[in-house]
Amino acid sequence: MSIIKLKEVNSTNLYAKEHLSELADKTVIIADRQTNGRGRFDRVWVDLGGDNLFMSIVLKPSDKFLNVYPNLTQYLSVVVCKVLEYYGLQPNIKWPNDVLIKGKKISGILSETVTQGNNLKGIVLGLGVNLNSDNETLSSIKDKEATALNIELSRDIDKDEFTEKLTSEFFRFYDEFLRKGFVFVRDEYLKRACFLESEISVRVFNDVKSGFVKSINDDGELVLENDKKEFVLTMGDIL
């Protein structure tokens, strides 16, 4: 693993995609500031300042796209939880990969794949974690209630220390995860998942699907039931 540290960039994901051919497998890109941070479904990821984590992990596991790759975001969400637990918090995962503290979002993940024809050029796994902020600044995040680690712990957080714990935990079981797939982390994921066995609505692009959460299956998909019929969602945003 190698780390590239940037002072300011539009988005670490965009940077990683633009420089993908020159970047080795397992390169981590970290920026102090992002001027155009991006979230899932084309949302904005607000820059809360240089003491927060804006990171992209460049992965080039194979030339062909494998079914396990979409689950990397869920693997990473478990890793984020483990690090937050080390700091004494009790995080939850909101399917598929948001990490929450007492219902407030502390971390988001955006995975992007770059392909050329049938060839996979690489995966860019982007992660934002709110490490140091204040309630006034967090209120500029309009779509969801958010929190930051320093607020939860009432002390400043050392970004380098947090980043070191996160990257080492990520790469500790990364190869095993690729071999075994989502089932490798399913139990760890489920024990932190919220909204299980409850009625929910999920936005999938311009559509909203509602139902009772039956489970999260071995592929990490959300299994819902509505009108005694089961259906499976592979992506979406729980409302």
Ligand code: BTN
């Ligand atoms: C989401 O919750 O919608 C995903 C947010 C992902 C944000 C991170 S910050 C680092 C990387 N660069 C980006 O532009 N986005 C991701």
